[in-house]
Amino acid sequence: MNDTVDKLVIFLAKRDGIDKVVKTFQYVSKLVHWHAEIRSSGELADKAKKWEVASGLSRKAFRSGRFLTGFNALRSINPGLLAILSNAGEMVYFFFDHFLWLSRIGVLDPKLAPTMSFVSAFGEAFGYIFFIISDFILIRKGIMEEKTRVGESRERDNIRVDRVMRLMSVAANLADLVIAIADIHPNPFCNHALTLGISGLVSAWAGWYRNWPSS
Numbered sequence: 001m002n003d004t005v006d007k008l009v010i011f012l013a014k015r016d017g018i019d020k021v022v023k024t025f026q027y028v029s030k031l032v033h034w035h036a037e038i039r040s041s042g043e044l045a046d047k048a049k050k051w052e053v054a055s056g057l058s059r060k061a062f063r064s065g066r067f068l069t070g071f072n073a074l075r076s077i078n079p080g081l082l083a084i085l086s087n088a089g090e091m092v093y094f095f096f097d098h099f100l101w102l103s104r105i106g107v108l109d110p111k112l113a114p115t116m117s118f119v120s121a122f123g124e125a126f127g128y129i130f131f132i133i134s135d136f137i138l139i140r141k142g143i144m145e146e147k148t149r150v151g152e153s154r155e156r157d158n159i160r161v162d163r164v165m166r167l168m169s170v171a172a173n174l175a176d177l178v179i180a181i182a183d184i185h186p187n188p189f190c191n192h193a194l195t196l197g198i199s200g201l202v203s204a205w206a207g208w209y210r211n212w213p214s215s
Helices: 002-012 015-038 042-062 067-076 081-104 110-148 153-184 193-211
Strands: none
Touching: 002 015, 015 042, 015 193, 042 081, 067 081, 081 110, 110 153, 153 193
16 A cells, blocks of 8 residues: 555656646546536536536646657667657647647637637658557567567566557547547547547556656
8 A cells, every 4th residue: 555655745746746646537527527417417518517627727837848748869879760759749749738738728819719719730640650650660569579589588577668669659649639630630530529528547557657657
């Protein structure tokens, strides 16, 4: 029990840890709102919608300056083409997300929100596509390397742990890609509350798994 509490404290001390918790609130409330509307429960639907909006706006505020993470990643490593494209897309996403937040809370003209949402979502989708490709390439390399590590149990275990983490990354990025497409090109499937709710929770919980302290 104490170990779990210690891990929870470490998890919540991380920016990403807090983000995944609030993201869970955001998309659980979206599903509650959808279900309440079906059941014609107006009061519950209204409360759930307010919870969803508040969670979404708080996440945007908490991500202030997050676009610098991609810049730092490109500066601190010798990036290949995939790293440049994926991090560049993510930087556009987080940078314009600031203006989306400011327009939605009324600091900037609210009419800017649709444009900022489109540009931010486009950068997000662009980046995630290349993050996914990169992860699949590294997963394949890991599988090939694992086959050559006969008798090296520790190295094989490390490769398997890395593969699980990359699969969680792929799951999160695919889910977020669906959410981004809903902003870029609204359509009945991606914009359905059930699709968005499940996608948001998949992303949140995959990120939760990746950020949870291992020891």
